[in-house]
Amino acid sequence: MDDLLQHFIVEAHELIQQATDDLLALERDPSGTMHLDSAFRAVHTLKGSVGLFDFAPMGLALHAAEDLLGALRAGQGHIDSDVIDSLLDCIDQTERWAGTIEQTGKLPSDAAEEGYRLARLMRSQLDNGSTSVAPAIPEADLGWVGELMARSDVSTPSREQDKPLVAVRYTPRADCFFAGDDPIALLRSVPDLVAVRLATRDPWPPAAEIDPFACNLRIEVLSSAGLDAVKAAFRFVPDQVKIHEIAQSPGDHAHVAEAGHQFAGPAAGTTGGASARMLRVDAARIDRLADLVGEMVVAKNALAHLAGLAADGLDRKDFAHGLLASQAAIDRLVAEMHRAVMDVRMMPMRDIFRRFPRVVRDIAGHLGKAIDFSMEGEDVEADKAVVEGLFEPLLHVLRNAVGHGAEPEHVRQEAGKPTRTRIVLRARRIGERVMVEVEDDGRGIDPAAIRRVARERGVSSADDLECMSDAEVIELIFAPGFSTASEVTDLSGRGVGMDAVRFAVESLGGQASVRSTQGRGTTIRLSLPLTVVMTRVMAVRVGRELYGIPLDGIVEAAFVPASRILPVRDAEAFVLRDRTLPFVRLADLLDIPRPAEPRSGMKVVVMEVGDELVGIAVDEFAERMDVLMRPMTGILAGAPGVMGTTLLGDGSVLMILDTPELLG
Template sequence: MAEGYTLSPEDIRLFLDETLDQLEVLEEEIVKLEGEGHDPRLLQDMFRIAHTVKGSSATVGYSRMSTLAHAMEDVFAAMRDGRLAPRQELVNVLLEAVDGLRGLAAEFDLSSGPDAEGEGRIDVEALVARLAEAASLGAGTYEVRVKFADDTVMPPVRALQVIQALQELGTVAGSRPSIDEIRAEKAGLDLSAVLVLASHVDETEVERKVGEVSDVERVEVRRFQPESRGTEEALAAGGADVSQRDAAALPSTAGDSVGDGGGSPGGSSGREPGGNGGSGSCGESATTDVPRLLGRSQGETIRVGIEAFDRLVRIVSELAIDEARLAEVQRRLAALDGHSEPIEDLEQITAHMSRLTTELQEEIMKARMTPLASLFKRFPRMVRDTAASSGKLVEFVVEGEDTELDRALIEEVADPIIHLLRNAVGHGIEPPDERVRRGKPEKGRVRLAARHVEDRVVIIVEDDGGGIDLVRVRESAVRKGIISPEVAAALSDEEAIELIFQPGFSTASQVNDVSGRGVGLDIVRTNVEKLGGTVRVKTSVGKGTTFALSVPLTLAVFRALLVESCGQEFAVPLSSVVEVTRVPLSEVKPVGQGHAIVLRGKVLPVFDLRDFAGRGNGVMASESGDGTPTECPDRSSGRALVVVARYEDVRVGIIVDSLLGEQEIVIKSLGRLARCARGVLGGAILGDGRVALILDVARVLEKAMGRSHISGSGSEGGNDDRSDYQLQC
């Protein structure tokens, strides 16, 4: 097979990418199978995937991989044929085999080609042996041929009767003519092959059953031989419906097909290479292309490496900045030189360029959007494994996997979700006996759901387990020195539950393999907040816990309201801006540790950006590139300009010196600076080259609401937490 290795590195990369994609689907299906038992369609698809991987890997000469895939294929065939039940042990072996295939893909060295001698870490032989052992049970697949009497009236109806009779015995995996053809009344006096998967009957019973149909002149029943690859090829083409359509590829007899699909010349795409491995019996030419066609129908995309894509995004971002700068230059020229012709031309050009840049950005952003399914499909396996290792029974429900999110964000939310799911299974859901004692269904339910809410994506991780005991949470926080007993006693339940997000906090009484690794929900919250997101939790003792992650749709570009305070520009995401208003300074009243105003009869916490930006901070000044910081303007006018921003359903007023307008901004990481500046999401380069700080409204709000006695540094309620919000590093 090694002589087949004349493929380019690009071919190999495509092969590996595709294989990994397929394995992900396969893993998902194996887990599903365990839950649903015998599902012919599912098994057929699993068989198809194993078959495809086998063929592709053989094509690139990776014999270790094709050997393992072949062994899996046999197991799926046995299950599909009803010879093997998807017991948990078997599922475990299959999942290990999937991991094995993944490991083999990872071992594949692009430069030197496949390591057919098997020096790698994956013990293919052991896996194959276990799979073979698991699959070594009886057979129950029959190939049936029927001839109707010459004077048969309406032979297609008779053919349908035969199929129906066989369906009473088991699963009809395919036939020639196909069921669709028969229903379309295209059938003659011969049913040259029907493949029946019937585990509980013998040949005589199959023959007797078919004989019940009138006008049947002759029935031949033979045990289906797995060696007759032609049939397998036909069946490998797709799910039940598809296989019926393709069943014209069934060989006229089981014995006359040749060879093994693995050795057939695959297309250079590496997709469905086994498609023409069948015998040269009738129907061949019509059907060999079907798998290929099926393969193509979903292939109308090109793969772009994520790095290449990120480069594109970066270039477009730079372009947007230059476009803004160009517009700025044009405005300055217009101010200098009125309406000379070149300047008007420039104006037209910049206007057009601005439209194009916006469009380009929108298209790029759209292309970055990926359905969460790409992430969510990893979880059923994980939840299953976690449940198995912690002795829980869990039904895992996934909803809203079509919801799209920026690709970069999908990667970022993965870890927090994994953490929350593990918590839900490991700590949330009670052991089955305890659930029964509490009058709950033995099987716990964990739900993962995603949906768009305005310009954000909300991801819910919910369990119907024991809930979080807030009394224990308070005790634990005091014991660990996170808060003082007095503070603990004063906390409302809403505030107390926030304690679980504190560093070093863990409610788990024991550290175990599942989730008590000493890193906890504080990491989850920190990670999500880095994305400009939030984590909220609701719990009800005895009923369960719900975590809601809310993240922006995209990180890279958004519209913002530019404001200024003491010469420093800030960008407030426009999606959070509710209104801008002016209030007399005298109405800004101290409330608790912060300030508030009364706006239309409602108390609105406010936050003065000067507390953030002012005080002639040197770091800010050097970043702005034009020398010393501007003096903070005098507020002797006696009025404060307040930008009312909202985060989810909570509002906060931000006192600013002036408004600079709306702009599309591109986030730049501030690197070291950002780590020092809670409340800042990042920086944005403005048209004139200066940097605006993008406000993290959620953080500002938290500050203004005076929640800092929990999230700040001191439990004594001191005033030093303000430093969190200043850029003093």
């Protein structure tokens, strides 16, 4: 794909999102001139960028949207839901077009029709607001075609009598010069001209009142070139032309064979499929990487010098000292390089959060519910893969919050609540993890209803359900196929939702949980690692085997005396600082023979699993390390309890365990 087109796509997505944010803010506060100005600038800039390419229908729609926003800025018309809906309709279509361009390098085949529809929609809003930015193109008066035919010598022997003519009426906008249009240059670009007539669009005002920067032309031409060639000449001003193809009968009687109200410019050059992945990075972070690369080159040269001295018979003690110093320097640089690369991949949650106000607005409008939606922690950063991977899970959660959690206004009034359901999307960083929550003050989850549906759908047996606490029952919303919806709609009832949320979050190395109080609301919490590229693990030994456990789930490592390990029914527990915790052996979780246990006690890794702490017994603690984890592939892709693998310095493979899955 062309570099200029790549930059256009990146900029287009940003401007589309900016315009969407401003329009939604404008809907909440129609008097907010700052948001109106910002939306106008975003659309104006996007329209200008589109003008660099052959995407005329896209430019036509954006030009009309710019006119509507300009009229609103000038105080002509008023902002209401219909105006916002029409502008958002245009922005949505522009985003779809940008996605198609990103994939194929050109607009879809129906772009011309859709562009005209959107332009008419914008113009109708201008008409309804009694605004006038540019005169509308009048409906074609076919009399002018006959006059042009009469003025031209269409029956000259040099012309092919059966070849159709193309008639064009071009009425430039009054402000066309400011848009970079040159009507005369466009006229000269029409091939095979047969006749030309220039006239004024409107009567001339008195000489003292003439605006020299306003265009007052109407251009009418006949061409013997093909229809497509004539359309191509006017591809950047399709909203200002009427094009008609005129068939010639054998008796030299011309008639209009086709009215060219549909415009489609020539296809842009095709590109190579999907576009390259691009990421905007702060220049300071790139500078830091460059500095570290320079230091690593110095360290490499020092190591090469040391190797040369060793070949010359350097004293063994001096060699060992130099080797250790070099290794320490490289360790430091690798750690700093790791942090610098992670910083490059970091993205603020804002990049994904800002897509949801529009989603919530549309779902609430579809269901007829009043929602007060807000966001917190938009500046919290996480790895690019984590941020982008959150879109689908959060979309499911927000749909549920609006569809299931939000009550009708009269129900909330009867319960003494505000009429609008409050939904908060929140992000915060806790240690090496990022917590993303969706909290609502709606009806909450009824454990009795969950028990009934789980029993009816065979999600869990009646005996198991009776033994579960309310909190455990509520967790069943994450079970595959579980849904409390009574009927299938566009938004719910298909049994796909919260199980997809948990699967997506766990595939990112995270966990999903739910807290709910009936009548007071629900909170869905997604706990995710800051990065999924490099992972810090603690190596532990069980028998002769070495395994890795991600450090982000480890609370502490402890030694538990044998006297504190107590049997509890079929399991075991231990006391740690006056708190009783479940005690499990890693050998049992991995289904391998237990090694001999020391009489004095056991080494335990205390881990946080959900909201609980669990002690996992191991034989030995090994080192902590940063590893590049590779996911399991091939026949091992579905291996339970294993997140991935990494290579150790001696070439052996270290398996990194998914302890929450093993414990589940």
